[in-house]
Amino acid sequence: MRRIPRALTRRTLLAQLSVGATCLLSSCARGPLRLGRPSAPPTIRVGLFTSDYANSMATTRLLQPLLSLAKSPPPGADFTIELGTIPPLPTPTPPPGLAGTRPELNELARVLAAGPSSAAPPPDVVLMITVDDAVYAGAKGLVRPLDPYFQSSATAKREDFYPAALAAVTAQGHTWGMPLALSPLVLVYDPDVFADAGVIPPTTSWSWEEFVDACSKLTKPAAKRYALFPVDYLASYVYLGGGSVLTGDGRRSALTEPGALAGVGYYQELAQQLKVVVPQGPCSQGPPLTCGGNRVACLLGTISSNGPEMGSRTLRYAPPVHGDGGPRPAATVTYVLTVTSAARDPERAFAAAAAIADAAQPALVMPTRRRLAQQQPAERMQVGEDARQVLLAAAETARAEPLDLDMLSALRDQQRALLQGTKVALQACKDGAAAIDRILSERYT
Numbered sequence: 001m002r003r004i005p006r007a008l009t010r011r012t013l014l015a016q017l018s019v020g021a022t023c024l025l026s027s028c029a030r031g032p033l034r035l036g037r038p039s040a041p042p043t044i045r046v047g048l049f050t051s052d053y054a055n056s057m058a059t060t061r062l063l064q065p066l067l068s069l070a071k072s073p074p075p076g077a078d079f080t081i082e083l084g085t086i087p088p089l090p091t092p093t094p095p096p097g098l099a100g101t102r103p104e105l106n107e108l109a110r111v112l113a114a115g116p117s118s119a120a121p122p123p124d125v126v127l128m129i130t131v132d133d134a135v136y137a138g139a140k141g142l143v144r145p146l147d148p149y150f151q152s153s154a155t156a157k158r159e160d161f162y163p164a165a166l167a168a169v170t171a172q173g174h175t176w177g178m179p180l181a182l183s184p185l186v187l188v189y190d191p192d193v194f195a196d197a198g199v200i201p202p203t204t205s206w207s208w209e210e211f212v213d214a215c216s217k218l219t220k221p222a223a224k225r226y227a228l229f230p231v232d233y234l235a236s237y238v239y240l241g242g243g244s245v246l247t248g249d250g251r252r253s254a255l256t257e258p259g260a261l262a263g264v265g266y267y268q269e270l271a272q273q274l275k276v277v278v279p280q281g282p283c284s285q286g287p288p289l290t291c292g293g294n295r296v297a298c299l300l301g302t303i304s305s306n307g308p309e310m311g312s313r314t315l316r317y318a319p320p321v322h323g324d325g326g327p328r329p330a331a332t333v334t335y336v337l338t339v340t341s342a343a344r345d346p347e348r349a350f351a352a353a354a355a356i357a358d359a360a361q362p363a364l365v366m367p368t369r370r371r372l373a374q375q376q377p378a379e380r381m382q383v384g385e386d387a388r389q390v391l392l393a394a395a396e397t398a399r400a401e402p403l404d405l406d407m408l409s410a411l412r413d414q415q416r417a418l419l420q421g422t423k424v425a426l427q428a429c430k431d432g433a434a435a436i437d438r439i440l441s442e443r444y445t
Contacts, residue, residue: 047123132404188301
């Protein structure tokens with residue numbers, strides 16, 4: 001049995017996990033590596049995907065806390081934690097009912113189908129990278145809804161989390177995972193461009209009218225200066241108008257409803273009437289913000305995609321723009337702990353997921369649990385204290401929905417059409433709704 005070394009790097013950790021840790025495939029006959037205490041109560045098996053995509057960041061920020069928990073369970077826990085891997089194997093034919101574009105979930109389906117009598121029993125908890133994987137796994141019966149456990153748990157209640165975080169993994173009336181990382185979208189701006197245009201940056205949330213006025217002043221094509229990045233996150237404008245991308249039950253698109261139409265109309269006004277959105281071209285979020293040789297004043301950005309300082313220039317953070325109903329910034333959510341359908345003791349598995357969340361979230365940029373986020377220092381969030389306060393405030397009113405990558409791609413397609421002037425808001429909303437309804441029908445029913 002190979003021990004995992006104390007000095008960990010992403011490469012050595014993956015190698016050790018792949019060889020020495022529990023291999024959660026029926027073809028793997030090696031016995032499990034038990035990292036809990038030998039005489040511990042029931043063991044909760046935690047499965048980790050080992051593909052490069054799944055471990056781009058999780059191996060460096062999440063696995064060290066996981067290993068610590070596996071060696072020493074939290075005080076008062078009536079379980080131990082055992083780590084295992086779900087390595088990617090060639091899957092020429094996905095299991096029935098699963099799309100071939102989700103290799104990690106294909107492998108999870110095979111592991112769960114093998115059952116507890118296999119050489120390597122299936123996991124009770126699985127760490128997924130994206131919210132859409134968790135929701136898709138729920139639709140296909142691979143993971144359990146967590147609603148009853150949030151209701152009865154003493155350590156992880158719904159009110160402990162920012163509402164947007166749980167909304168991102170809630171579909172068809174159920175919450176399918178425990179999210180770990182939250183990134184609210186705020187106004188990220190280049191103070192030098194604002195200064196060149198003689199515009200004072202916002203210190204409080206701009207109204208839509210104030211935002212439009214500032215964008216008009218920030219834009220001067222003759223000086224190769226524009227207010228906004230070309231394609232950011234159309235859902236932000238939908239929420240600004242008081243709408244949603246999906247209906248409340250997540251079963252169909254809501255893009256053709258009045259609030260969404262109003263929000264997409266906001267973007268049409270910026271792109272087509274005011275022409276304050278920079279034309280598409282090679283873009284960099286720098287700093288400085290540039291696109292097609294033009295300087296750009298601001299974008300709707302997140303802490304996961306924009307550090308505060310790179311090179312010799314600095315980007316700043318301001319509160320998100322608000323509509324008539326107040327600030328409703330969009331948020332993205334990543335890293336989700338799920339309880340599998342094969343979990344032998346779902347209640348204990350949920351408790352183990354809560355313990356993992358508490359241990360792992362301080363290693364991330366911005367936790368989904370309000371208490372942990374408020375304790376997160378500005379250095380860990382990669383921003384200054386002023387920006388930290390902006391992000392914490394944005395998280396309170398943020399919106400998120402269970403949108404998968406193809407739904408987001410459909411929204412981007414419509415945003416590009418609006419920018420190019422080939423569609424108006426009504427047609428973009430109709431076409432986006434049709435594409436999203438098709439995705440929902442084909443994959444989530």
